[in-house]
Amino acid sequence: MTTEDLLNKASQPATQDTSRPPHVNAQDYARMYAESVNDPDAFWAREGKRIDWIKPFQTVKNTSFAPGNVDIRWFEDGTLNVSANCIDRHLETRGDQTAIIWEPDDPNKEAALHITYKDLHTSVCKMANVLTDLGVSKGDRVVIYLPMIPEAAYAMLACARIGAIHSIVFAGFSPDALGARINGCDAKVVITADYAPRGGRETPLKSNTDTALLHCKDSVKCLVVKRTGSQTTWTDRDHDCNALMASASDDFAPAAMGAEDPLFILYTSGSTGQPKGVVHSSGGYLVYAAMTHEIVFDYHQGDVFWCTADVGWVTGHSYIVYGPLANGATTIMFEGVPTFPDAGRFWEVCAKHKVNQFYTAPTAIRALMGAGPEWVEKHDLSDLRVLGSVGEPINPEAWNWYNEVVGKGNCPIVDTFWQTETGGHMLTPLPGATQLKPGAAQQPFFGVQPVVLEPTSGEVIEGNGVEGVLCIKDSWPGQMRTVWQDHERFEKTYFGDYKGYYFSGDGCRRDEDGDYWITGRVDDVINVSGHRMGTAEVESALVAHAKVAESAVVGYPHDVKGQGIYAYVTLMNGEEPSDELRKELEVWVRTEIGPIAKPDLIQWAPGLPKTRSGKIMRRILRKIAEDDFSALGDTSTLADPSVVDDLINNRMNRS
Numbered sequence: 001m002t003t004e005d006l007l008n009k010a011s012q013p014a015t016q017d018t019s020r021p022p023h024v025n026a027q028d029y030a031r032m033y034a035e036s037v038n039d040p041d042a043f044w045a046r047e048g049k050r051i052d053w054i055k056p057f058q059t060v061k062n063t064s065f066a067p068g069n070v071d072i073r074w075f076e077d078g079t080l081n082v083s084a085n086c087i088d089r090h091l092e093t094r095g096d097q098t099a100i101i102w103e104p105d106d107p108n109k110e111a112a113l114h115i116t117y118k119d120l121h122t123s124v125c126k127m128a129n130v131l132t133d134l135g136v137s138k139g140d141r142v143v144i145y146l147p148m149i150p151e152a153a154y155a156m157l158a159c160a161r162i163g164a165i166h167s168i169v170f171a172g173f174s175p176d177a178l179g180a181r182i183n184g185c186d187a188k189v190v191i192t193a194d195y196a197p198r199g200g201r202e203t204p205l206k207s208n209t210d211t212a213l214l215h216c217k218d219s220v221k222c223l224v225v226k227r228t229g230s231q232t233t234w235t236d237r238d239h240d241c242n243a244l245m246a247s248a249s250d251d252f253a254p255a256a257m258g259a260e261d262p263l264f265i266l267y268t269s270g271s272t273g274q275p276k277g278v279v280h281s282s283g284g285y286l287v288y289a290a291m292t293h294e295i296v297f298d299y300h301q302g303d304v305f306w307c308t309a310d311v312g313w314v315t316g317h318s319y320i321v322y323g324p325l326a327n328g329a330t331t332i333m334f335e336g337v338p339t340f341p342d343a344g345r346f347w348e349v350c351a352k353h354k355v356n357q358f359y360t361a362p363t364a365i366r367a368l369m370g371a372g373p374e375w376v377e378k379h380d381l382s383d384l385r386v387l388g389s390v391g392e393p394i395n396p397e398a399w400n401w402y403n404e405v406v407g408k409g410n411c412p413i414v415d416t417f418w419q420t421e422t423g424g425h426m427l428t429p430l431p432g433a434t435q436l437k438p439g440a441a442q443q444p445f446f447g448v449q450p451v452v453l454e455p456t457s458g459e460v461i462e463g464n465g466v467e468g469v470l471c472i473k474d475s476w477p478g479q480m481r482t483v484w485q486d487h488e489r490f491e492k493t494y495f496g497d498y499k500g501y502y503f504s505g506d507g508c509r510r511d512e513d514g515d516y517w518i519t520g521r522v523d524d525v526i527n528v529s530g531h532r533m534g535t536a537e538v539e540s541a542l543v544a545h546a547k548v549a550e551s552a553v554v555g556y557p558h559d560v561k562g563q564g565i566y567a568y569v570t571l572m573n574g575e576e577p578s579d580e581l582r583k584e585l586e587v588w589v590r591t592e593i594g595p596i597a598k599p600d601l602i603q604w605a606p607g608l609p610k611t612r613s614g615k616i617m618r619r620i621l622r623k624i625a626e627d628d629f630s631a632l633g634d635t636s637t638l639a640d641p642s643v644v645d646d647l648i649n650n651r652m653n654r655s
């Protein structure tokens with residue numbers, strides 16, 4: 001089927017359930033969007049009241065993208081507590097409603113848990129008391145390195161209740177990556193578990209944490225949750241979370257926090273150097289997470305919402321925990337993977353819990369599409385109303401399969417473009433308001449003003465049917481505020497290239513109708529299975545190996561992962577390439593960063609194409625990795641053009 005056929009098919013009314021009109025229809029969208037950009041103060045003063053304030057705000061927006069003076073504040077004189085917004089304010093009206101449905105990795109071994117808002121209150125208060133007893137107070141940092149278990153949500157909300165800042169490290173990251181993040185934010189406590197079951201296997205989180213802590217201050221305490229009960233080592237700095245929670249008080253008064261006090265730090269990959277600590281606020285972030293959750297997924301009270309992400313990524317922060325719980329929703333927390341025990345797991349869980357909104361990544365859709373429609377058809381998906389996609393561009397085939405096989409042609413697909421830095425959705429269709437186009441993120445959410453710039457000159461490109469880099473003209477409440485303890489890096493990374501604009505790092509096209517299509521990163525960030533990876537990080541891991549002299553890493557098209565990792569490696573003088581060494585380097589990168597960073601292809605490169613000034617010409621390396629070397633462009637500036645022929649002759653990806 002061509003894209004045009006798909007477009008025609010997709011031009012159906014997006015929401016067909018007339019008994020429940022969408023929160024925002026096409027007319028509402030036009031009117032509200034205009035107000036959100038013409039009179040942001042009035043618009044956000046109203047939306048800011050979605051959440052409860054201890055002291056109401058007077059000032060709404062106080063933001064500047066001016067070069068050398070980037071300063072972002074929303075609702076700055078208000079005070080609130082994020083955990084009270086996610087729990088306490090629901091107790092009277094829906095204390096006995098399920099807040100979190102926890103679905104274990106192996107459904108044949110354990111049953112799902114239903115945690116009510118009252119239960120959540122009890123556990124979060126207990127955890128807050130445990131953390132306080134360990135010395136955590138307002139403004140302190142706590143690193144969370146946990147499986148997808150309820151304790152991860154308790155820990156996040158307990159930090160928010162105290163006013164401590166959490167920093168979650170994805171459980172798939174290595175001890176080195178964990179240690180760097182503990183040190184990076186100078187955490188007082190790290191919360192972990194004995195093991196993380198996933199897809200039938202177990203990751204030894206506690207032992208990883210022990211290794212990480214060898215490189216951290218002795219004063220860092222470790223709070224250990226029992227998940228599997230399998231044996232682990234125990235040291236003087238370890239504290240038994242389950243035992244401490246059992247005896248802790250179930251009452252803890254939420255702290256009054258300034259709207260601009262940081263809620264969390266989340267490390268993310270960029271095009272240069274080591275990952276950056278993205279800092280999010282309390283007030284603006286929560287307003288934005290709650291609003292996008294309600295409107296983009298057309299969430300209505302009583303709905304069951306499932307975002308399949310991990311809380312180690314921003315998607316899990318905004319759309320498993322903060323957005324849904326601020327809205328009093330029932331949110332699913334899934335410990336497993338899409339293909340365990342079999343390729344029907346997602347659909348079995350959807351049917352079992354009567355999921356209404358389902359939100360996942362294109363890489364998962366492509367993998368399940370490969371397994372065949374029979375895995376979907378076995379299950380009753382009649383409660384599904386809205387489907388979501390996030391993390392990378394979705395190709396039309398996957399979109400169509402998601403639409404037809406999963407949504408039975410009745411569920412609008414919201415293709416949500418956003419980033420760790422943006423806190424919540426930026427460009428997305430709205431169910432019931434947007435005529436869908438497969439593969440397009442389509443239109444800006446309220447308050448978001450996208451502009452397309454000419455990449456080299458930085459000139460704004462007006463009109464439709466144009467392509468360039470995606471920037472944003474003015475602030476929105478969910479925007480990151482700074483890089484942890486490095487405001488200069490924040491300004492340089494996001495406001496340095498195009499003065500006066502936030503630069504996303506993505507390319508985009510605005511089509512003839514004014515709809516936006518994301519064309520992918522224009523910097524040295526690659527997107528592997530929806531996970532962001534800086535090529536610089538993989539390169540620095542590779543050159544840390546004693547036998548590696550130099551390395552250059554690029555992305556290449558991969559059927560399931562979207563992009564795969566292609567590494568060119570130059571060995572030290574005297575070292576011989578071999579399959580064993582290739583394996584050794586793969587394992588090396590896994591241990592330095594984590595399994596998601598393992599190169600898919602390693603090519604031995606006697607030399608890398610460099611300019612006379614020594615700059616690696618990545619454009620050429622990308623072309624060779626894509627198996628497309630017909631148009632390598634100008635290679636005359638290379639110091640030694642012959643290396644290119646060698647690289648072409650020995651290329652690893654012959655598609």
Ligand code: 6R9
Pocket residue numbers: 268313314315389390391392393394415416417418419420421441504505506518520521527530531532
């Ligand atoms: C939420 C999240 C951000 C990068 C972003 C872009 C890519 C995310 C997308 C998408 C096309 C979409 N991306 N959503 N590309 N269509 N719907 O993924 O955050 O991990 O920070 O990644 O992901 O390249 O710049 P993060």
